[in-house]
Amino acid sequence: MNYIQTKCVVKRKGKETGESETLCFTKSKDNNNNNMCDRHCGKRYPLLSFWELPEFMKDNEYILRYYRANWPFKQALFSLFRWHNETLNVWTHLIGFLLFLGLTLANLMKPKVVNLLELFTRSFSSSAEKNVSHNIKDLFLGTTLLFDLNHQIPLTIELESTALVIARWPFFVFLGGSMFCLLSSSMCHLFCCHSRDLNLFLWRMDYVGIVVMIITSFFPQIYYVFLCEPHWQIIYLAGITAMGLFTIATMLSPTLSTSKYRTFRAMLFCSMGLFGIVPAIHACFVNWSNPRRNITLAYEIGMALSYLTGTFFYVTRIPERWKPGWFDLAGHSHQIFHALVVVGALAHYAATLQMLEWRDSFGCDTVP
Numbered sequence: 001m002n003y004i005q006t007k008c009v010v011k012r013k014g015k016e017t018g019e020s021e022t023l024c025f026t027k028s029k030d031n032n033n034n035n036m037c038d039r040h041c042g043k044r045y046p047l048l049s050f051w052e053l054p055e056f057m058k059d060n061e062y063i064l065r066y067y068r069a070n071w072p073f074k075q076a077l078f079s080l081f082r083w084h085n086e087t088l089n090v091w092t093h094l095i096g097f098l099l100f101l102g103l104t105l106a107n108l109m110k111p112k113v114v115n116l117l118e119l120f121t122r123s124f125s126s127s128a129e130k131n132v133s134h135n136i137k138d139l140f141l142g143t144t145l146l147f148d149l150n151h152q153i154p155l156t157i158e159l160e161s162t163a164l165v166i167a168r169w170p171f172f173v174f175l176g177g178s179m180f181c182l183l184s185s186s187m188c189h190l191f192c193c194h195s196r197d198l199n200l201f202l203w204r205m206d207y208v209g210i211v212v213m214i215i216t217s218f219f220p221q222i223y224y225v226f227l228c229e230p231h232w233q234i235i236y237l238a239g240i241t242a243m244g245l246f247t248i249a250t251m252l253s254p255t256l257s258t259s260k261y262r263t264f265r266a267m268l269f270c271s272m273g274l275f276g277i278v279p280a281i282h283a284c285f286v287n288w289s290n291p292r293r294n295i296t297l298a299y300e301i302g303m304a305l306s307y308l309t310g311t312f313f314y315v316t317r318i319p320e321r322w323k324p325g326w327f328d329l330a331g332h333s334h335q336i337f338h339a340l341v342v343v344g345a346l347a348h349y350a351a352t353l354q355m356l357e358w359r360d361s362f363g364c365d366t367v368p
């Protein structure tokens with residue numbers, strides 16, 4: 001032990017909640033500085049218990065220990081490699097971000113979309129991989145065809161010579177939105193222990209990231225499904241973008257970032273996601289003859305189930321509410337929520353590949 005006394009003081013009354021904030025200080029023998037400390041003191045930046053946290057960090061009363069609080073940037077950064085109750089929250093979305101970064105780079109380098117999920121999806125695949133030619137001549141042919149969306153491709157011609165190059169930007173909008181969400185979430189969990197101001201800012205960025213991911217997820221599906229009916233593209237994309245911007249404006253309010261509004265936030269996210277049911281039903285009729293319709297739908301249902309199940313854990317705080325203190329380091333609701341967000345995003349990526357490969361092969365001709 002390198003401290004001589006620990007003293008807890010009531011710092012101030014919370015304006016909104018009326019609750020007092022209790023801070024514990026320890027006077028160090030070495031440098032006579034006051035450092036926040038817990039009963040396991042001995043390290044300069046020890047992990048705290050829930051009751052020792054400053055009020056702004058008290059979010060989940062069922063996670064009892066291993067908190068960081070008021071850590072400098074450097075220590076917060078290096079806590080990436082240290083066990084605390086945010087370690088898996090950071091890593092689940094950091095790995096998700098790196099995965100999507102890899103998919104984005106791989107897709108940027110090749111004209112054909114990269115199906116890194118093929119190993120996982122092969123058993124569901126309804127048709128063999130289309131052999132899309134990469135030569136320059138075909139690339140120019142495809143680009144020219146892009147200007148004629150109603151161009152009919154004779155089915156008897158080899159796919160190699162008729163491969164279309166459908167616009168890729170909606171696909172990359174989705175990949176970019178996913179990366180933004182996963183990275184902002186990861187950084188939020190890593191640095192939220194730094195200070196009150198940064199904590200509030202980062203949580204708001206985290207929520208904005210979720211909204212951006214939901215909005216951008218709609219782009220490829222709506223663009224490719226309604227490729228031959230541009231007015232529907234505009235209506236649906238404008239609708240979801242307007243809804244997203246409204247949600248972002250709402251999320252930027254500091255009050256709505258507090259744990260009190262957890263359910264409200266979840267409801268907003270869900271309602272944005274459920275907005276997708278309208279174009280999804282419409283898309284089923286538009287693409288009734290698409291041989292990949294069922295597999296695409298299966299992936300999208302998988303995505304919806306992942307997100308909804310994740311939201312359920314996020315709101316209910318199961319399982320830690322059943323056994324407070326048991327899931328502090330691993331297995332608590334937020335980690336499950338994070339993992340399911342990554343699974344949902346991957347399912348959506350797989351669905352988008354199906355849609356894109358189908359459009360690449362047949363353009364506006366929906367007959368296989």
Ligand SMILES: [Zn+2]
Binds near residue numbers: 189206338
């Ligand atoms: Zn999170």
